[in-house]
Amino acid sequence: MRQTRRRAVSPRKTPVQPRAAQTVEAILTAATRILVRHGVKGFTTNTVAERAGVSIGSLYQYFPNKDAILSELMRRHLIDLERGINQITATALTAPLPVAIRALIDDNVAAHMIDPKLHGVLTEQVPQLGRFRWQEEFAARVSARVRGFLEARKAELAVTDLDLATYLLTRTVEACVHNGATERPGDMTSGRMSEELTAMIVKYLAGGPPPALANETARAVFSNH
Amino acid sequence: MRQTRRRAVSPRKTPVQPRAAQTVEAILTAATRILVRHGVKGFTTNTVAERAGVSIGSLYQYFPNKDAILSELMRRHLIDLERGINQITATALTAPLPVAIRALIDDNVAAHMIDPKLHGVLTEQVPQLGRFRWQEEFAARVSARVRGFLEARKAELAVTDLDLATYLLTRTVEACVHNGATERPGDMTSGRMSEELTAMIVKYLAGGPPPALANETARAVFSNH
């Protein structure tokens, strides 16, 4: 069967021998290269095995199926991302808000500039629908971290709904930085992107009351839907 | 000829008889349903034809290949999106900034709530198959529209780099609204999402100077990379 309804995505066997670890590494390296160069379309188990210099049989010794390779790649990628966030939210508890936010964004920018292509493929092409639990768990943990940070600085903030603020903050930074990596590389490397994003976030979180806005008015003026 | 030259995505033949138009519509409807229910992975020409109650031959009479169906779906979807934006940026020239921004966001929210799943599949899964020119052109036109709007209101704005502001604005709104449609449906329907997003954007655009922030300090405090 080409498609199995339920499939394991965790590595089939944890390599204990060094040779086995090398094989796994070779497979993941090959997988990354293929993903970056040819996208998910060129990502086939046979191709990965061949490029890894490993037989297809060996590949299946360590990965129960194709998705497991992607899952592992994603897992490692997210770990890298998370490390920075954890470190910063811990350290930033005492830093001035703008500094803390800027640090968070800079970290995200830095992470995206390491291998923008891999990140792009992984987030745009891989999660076809069968999202891996790594992603959801990662998102949940990051949200919790950021929310915790905001909570700790609650006194300084103008926003009231911390949940929603966390959501806006994480989504906004991720979207702008992620897309900016390929669409505005200049602003990314120059720091302009970070600067502007920081400004927006900080104003939102700590700025004074928003200019009065007539919600009802808006609905009345425009009647598109 | 077995092999192929350039891949056309424009419809192969324009239906003249009403029966033919029905067939095309049936195909697109079936395509939408399958896309929404099973994602791109379940989207096969044979399945689409079957669900449309049409022979596979008929499908290929109107669409030169599989991608052409996706392309047409995308085209129609983007046309819907763009209509709202154009209308609002035209009308909003005289409205107070918060009202205008809120209208823009509300329109986006409304568009995303029509068929969030279709929108999701179309933007997340389809692009990997090779972006269609519709998308790029659409993005360019939307950016131009929004930028034009900002320019017209320049006097009221605190931001200086209109290009970057446009980028942040469009990306932020799209990301939050798009993801929010499935991740925070409550805040989407209640208007909280619009309200909060509007606050963030308006503060960013029109708010006072950002709280002083020591870029250099940030780099010194955190040393993740």
Place this chain on the structure above:
Amino acid sequence: MRQTRRRAVSPRKTPVQPRAAQTVEAILTAATRILVRHGVKGFTTNTVAERAGVSIGSLYQYFPNKDAILSELMRRHLIDLERGINQITATALTAPLPVAIRALIDDNVAAHMIDPKLHGVLTEQVPQLGRFRWQEEFAARVSARVRGFLEARKAELAVTDLDLATYLLTRTVEACVHNGATERPGDMTSGRMSEELTAMIVKYLAGGPPPALANETARAVFSNH
């Protein structure tokens, strides 16, 4: 990738295990049988695989596409043909001209009588699918061989234009023998075909001056076009 670049016809993978070699042989044998019995029209990859008792996947493991099977069949066939010609043109350098020519023709006759149907299908039906380089190279090498032979015996020949003579010789023998295999099997096996063809060729090459012929007269007498 769905689309294609250059169509390879060389075997995709060289079998190393004996089992694999058997598979390749089985495929080629089945291909030959189908070609002989049903012509190119009945020659489909699935049919070949089935008759070979091999899965369609295995077929594609060793042949990148359908044409590659035909190409390999052709290659082997031409190798057989060429072997005889090379041997004879080498040996025949000292034999009397009629003997040498007769040998060349007899060899061709023998080659065509092995599997006349396969030869027929291969030369009549296969080329239309796009000639393989084997064929052109083969024809060029054979021409060179024959021309070299004629050159070596130039003193005995009455013809002056060796190029044209080579052309007439090879085409004539090939045409008569090839068609004769199916249209005049009696004359082929009895040796009458060889005898007569030899007579014609030898008279042409070594015979005295051609009976005077009035080219202009011919044109004047007949006015068909």
Place this chain on the structure above:
Amino acid sequence: MRQTRRRAVSPRKTPVQPRAAQTVEAILTAATRILVRHGVKGFTTNTVAERAGVSIGSLYQYFPNKDAILSELMRRHLIDLERGINQITATALTAPLPVAIRALIDDNVAAHMIDPKLHGVLTEQVPQLGRFRWQEEFAARVSARVRGFLEARKAELAVTDLDLATYLLTRTVEACVHNGATERPGDMTSGRMSEELTAMIVKYLAGGPPPALANETARAVFSNH
């Protein structure tokens, strides 16, 4: 069914009205163009109909199936060829042998130079296996004609087996002229091909006794098979 076991190849209906005749002509013209430009592979009923500016339904009104179009094309082509041969064999009864032979060959050359591509496609690609009866009948009639001519001139000939001589003559001329049309166009237009072919044929038919040749010797000297 794509392939019908038994199929009629004669036109379904003889057009009596001028409009119908125009349609048939348009179809055949389009068929010829497509055949010449794209070979049998590009020759599809839909394409022919489209290029003929006729609906596919109309095409099937006059031709019961695809092969019927090819058959009709072939029939017309052979009629052209035969006309020349008949005329010459009739006139040539009294002309000197070399002149008669030369006329025959020149006629063949002329016929091949009219539309070498069409002739090539028709004879190489079309008769895939399902040969049309036109061809066999044509070949039989031409053979009879040529044989009759030889018989009438029997007194002048050195050959005894007129059947075999006819066979060699027709096959040789056809092969050399047909292939020469594309492979040696220079010799074809200059008349060199005709001249040389005539020399070969005339020597064969009317030349003195062939140089003694030891059939047995040849077999002894070369032992390829």
Place this chain on the structure above:
DNA sequence: AATGAATGAGTATTCATTCAT
């Protein structure tokens, strides 16, 4: 453990032919 040969359901696409309008 490792290898790589074998598998076969699945997928996109073509094209001769029919038939309702």
Place this chain on the structure above:
DNA sequence: CATGAATGAATACTCATTCAT
């Protein structure tokens, strides 16, 4: 008679996965 929409069997080829060696 003409049209062209509809049909669907057929076909080349892919790729995740298994399993004998």
